[in-house]
Amino acid sequence: MKMKTIFWTLVLSFLATTTSHAKSFVYCSEGSPSSFNAQLVTDGTSTNATAGTIYNTIVAFDIGTTKIIPALATSWEISKDKLVYTFNLRKGVKFHTTKYFTPTRDFNATDVVFSIDRQRLRNHPFHDVSGGKYEYFDGMEMGKTIKEVKVLDPYKIQITLAQPDATFLANMAMSFMSIISEEYGSKLASANKKSDIDNFPVGTGPFVFQSYAKDSVIKYAAHPQYWGTRGNIDKLIFAITPDANVRYQKLKTGECQFVNEPSPSDIPEMKKNSNLKVMQDAGLNVGYLSMNVTKKPFDNLLVRQAINHALNKKAYINAIYLGNATVAKNPLPPTIWSYNDAVKDYEYNPELAKSLLAKAGFPKGFEAEMWTLPVSRPYNPNGKKMGELMQADLAKVGIKLKLLTFDWPTYLKKASQGEHQMLQMGWTGDNGDPDNFLNTLLGCSAIASGSNYSKWCDKKFNAAVLEAKTTTDIKKRTALYKEAQKIFKEQAPWVTIAHSTVFKAMAKNIKGYKIDPLGHDYFTYVSVE
């Protein structure tokens, strides 16, 4: 009898070990962060685990928009020549108290200098820590833009630029400009443990880092002295779950309350489930087909225009994006200011495409290669399938397409060397500025840096985007970008395909979440009810 009782007690306790914790929020993320310092990371997975969660920037994007609002700086002034930015910093901001660090002072100007100079100055004592790679800082050319960072008083900082840059404030709001503690840095330097700064983070953000079990779980606790407002989460947990299918099952069983990157095919079923909530918004992205203008016959404008006419983009929206996207006519998504709605897209017209090809000297068409995107991205969920549809469309106008693909690292390598004739690519905006699409992807300088895959350098277009970058007059910038979009469309270095919709799935009792157009997940205002 006794044995029987013990047996059943054990069985019942075994079955009953799943307990729920009221204010815990479990986020099923798709991968492990590469670092816990937001300055070092570029991928979405690592950004979600660091920026916005652990850290703050001095100015920020209002969550859910690309509007710039005060964060660790309460206000700022810009000099008349647009070269000097003076930021007034917030007082009484506390850094996190953790098992490994107890701050003795509040956030001040030295922390800003420390955070910027670590990335900017090669001789900074922390520059080479963790490999000294600051992809974002370098990629946004902040090293060239910032000439000097000066402390005016403990709560006032002055940043002088080398030339006027209209995108500067937006760049300052990006995750790589996160503020780390100078006091913590000094403590680590004297203990000869500098690299801990990137593995055991200390920030001012809404959540305090607690622990990380590699490839498994990251735990955070709410920052009790957080300067801003936040939701009611006490414990924030990232459950690293790489398989999208498994993430969905965990959401169904309540093992997580929020899943990142739900698979598009699961969305209809998720919408039907009364315990779940699906949010959607237009993504700040563009999927496109790039034509290498340095390769024959794509150096011929008529050929590029013919291809634009030959592809039935509407069909791709249904087949590839399952209807969750809009046809793109500009490289800019329609939610970004200066989007030129007056631009007329190339209509789907195979006959016209054929006549253009004939005019270009290819009455019987030609043979070409197209590389299909080997990874699934919101801007193109299925490159191979899209390639097959394009192949069929181009065959109708006499272009025999050979589809090729490589694994992602190879794809990037070969593409950067310009080995392709045509390739599928895409982009998700970093800071909501038109420059981040038009100049970053199509500017002449982007040929050398590798992100201009069409190798297209148009003098008029380039002059317009460069002028727009150095002007802060928003009206003038808008006019210049609109003009640039017109030139782009005429010259047709790409076939713009789609701007996709972004989905987020969560438990019904989650409130306060807003979809970030820049693609990151922020939990500051999230509450569990």
Next chain:
Amino acid sequence: MKFFLKKFLDLIPTLFGISLICFVMIRLIPGDPVLNLVGERGVDPARYAEMKHALGLDRSIPLQFWYFIKNAVSGNLGTSIVSNNSVWAEFIERFPATFELGTFALFFATIIGIPLGIYAAIKRNSFFDYFLMSSSLVGYSMPIFWWGLILILVFSVKLGLTPVSGRIELTFDIPVFTGLYLIDTLQSSVVKSEGFAPFWSALKHLILPSIALGTIPLAVIARMTRSSMLEVLGEDYIRTAKAKGMSKTRVVYIHALRNALVPIVTTLALLFGSIITGAILTETIFSWPGIGKWIVQSITSRDYPVIQGGVLIISFVIVMTNIIVDVIYYFLNPKMRN
């Protein structure tokens, strides 16, 4: 003594050969760790050269190999390009998870596989025998990613008996002592604060991945046990034992099984080597933070130091397992000593 010395000397060229092949192979696949780091963004040529130099990838390949071997001999396997942590530290952090899962999976495969195999051998050519052998063929050819998802759907989503994935319920904070959760959850500090709930949670999390990972070994062990038993049961000494009027149970379990176990133990040891290093699919489906997943990720990101170092450690583990099996044989089987 000579035997042991020879075995250990064999280790050196084996590991050197594996390192060389792995080193050359990963450089034969196109792709570049630096470009992979920057993604769609691209990088300008000067910065690209700088980054390559910082990673030591601008040296000639033989020179890179020389540095790798030189450092590996002194115990330094390099630093991951992606995470900047030492390869050895990354391995040590993940190995216990894989070891725990592998051991449990093999335990599951053994306690079910051996009795089934014995029973099938005794009931040779019966319906049960045919059924078992054909289902073991199904088990052997089961795609793990599909099987894992079916297990999750049935046991976690429909029946709610087991968790979907992970190693332990996420609200528990278990101080790492061995890295094996079944042991760490029994530390007195944990038991004092949380009772046995963390232990049960860890055990529950182990069930589905162990079944998924253990299915193929289970099929192998059942078939192996059956054939080995059949062979032994046909031996003269078994017939003699039976003729002497010994009970059937005694003949099967004492006389036959002992001898039949020798090849099974060998298979088990070899399976153990591959199971603790090859649990890639199971680890991905069940979000199990082990080394299989780690190596695959390092290949997709062209993290050369992790691939080289990881493969070297894994080969070492497998080669060592084989050596241990040989050594055990040496003691078990007097023929080998001559």
